[in-house]
Amino acid sequence: METASLLIAPSMLSADFSHTAEEVQSINTSNADWVHLDVMDGMFVPNITFGPKFIHDLRPHSDLVFDVHLMIDQPERYISLFAESGCDYITVHGEASVHLHRTLQMIKSSGCKAGVSLIPSTPVSVIEPILDMVDLMLIMTVNPGFGGQSLIPAMLQKVERLAELRDKHGYNYLISVDGGVNLDTVGEIAKKKADVAVCGSAFFGAPDRAAFIQAMKERAQV
Numbered sequence: 001m002e003t004a005s006l007l008i009a010p011s012m013l014s015a016d017f018s019h020t021a022e023e024v025q026s027i028n029t030s031n032a033d034w035v036h037l038d039v040m041d042g043m044f045v046p047n048i049t050f051g052p053k054f055i056h057d058l059r060p061h062s063d064l065v066f067d068v069h070l071m072i073d074q075p076e077r078y079i080s081l082f083a084e085s086g087c088d089y090i091t092v093h094g095e096a097s098v099h100l101h102r103t104l105q106m107i108k109s110s111g112c113k114a115g116v117s118l119i120p121s122t123p124v125s126v127i128e129p130i131l132d133m134v135d136l137m138l139i140m141t142v143n144p145g146f147g148g149q150s151l152i153p154a155m156l157q158k159v160e161r162l163a164e165l166r167d168k169h170g171y172n173y174l175i176s177v178d179g180g181v182n183l184d185t186v187g188e189i190a191k192k193k194a195d196v197a198v199c200g201s202a203f204f205g206a207p208d209r210a211a212f213i214q215a216m217k218e219r220a221q222v
């Protein structure tokens with residue numbers, strides 16, 4: 001499955017947390033496509049952000065897809081809480097959930113779409129046996145935990161591989177790229193047949209966020 005154009009998902013990680021409603025409103029009005037929400041537990045990654053109440057409280061402020069990226073150990077403990085908070089996609093790390101197949105079943109049973117993310121050192125091959133049940137593959141192009149890092153170019157080979165596997169087997173997942181996405185890297189990401197590009201620091205640091213999204217979409221035309 002392929003989408004017509006690259007979807008852009010600004011990450012609230014780089015927003016000003018003292019004005020979260022206004023920040024998500026700036027995503028709504030920028031012509032961006034999804035809202036990416038990075039949940040960090042201080043264990044799986046060396047940083048702490050927010051939990052399901054934050055997402056629940058933001059939910060009324062946007063009609064966009066809520067793309068929730070759980071960077072937490074044993075995410076199966078919290079699937080129902082996040083599903084109730086208003087997530088559309090719940091993405092867990094393959095490295096954080098021992099019984100990943102069961103965790104994806106839990107996400108789907110909760111009514112959400114099920115995503116899997118891989119850190120840079122994890123190969124695509126570990127997820128191949130269960131790709132048929134994945135709705136979103138989130139490829140980390142930085143080591144997770146912080147915004148504002150540089151994209152690791154070798155990670156785009158994983159995007160290519162996932163696109164090949166999707167074509168070969170008729171899988172239905174979207175492919176998302178997360179980390180170091182900006183005006184300089186978005187063209188290469190689109191060429192590798194990604195469907196979604198997560199963008200934190202470049203979006204929130206742009207002087208004109210709507211103009212930034214327009215420029216990203218133009219550069220993604222390949």
Ligand SMILES: O=C(CO)[C@H](O)[C@H](O)COP(=O)(O)O
Nearest residue numbers: 144145147148179180200201
């Ligand atoms: O998952 C993440 C970090 O772990 C973020 O989604 C990602 O880093 C976005 O930030 P930036 O676009 O600034 O790289």
Ligand SMILES: [Co+2]
Nearest residue numbers: 038069178198
């Ligand atoms: Co993320």
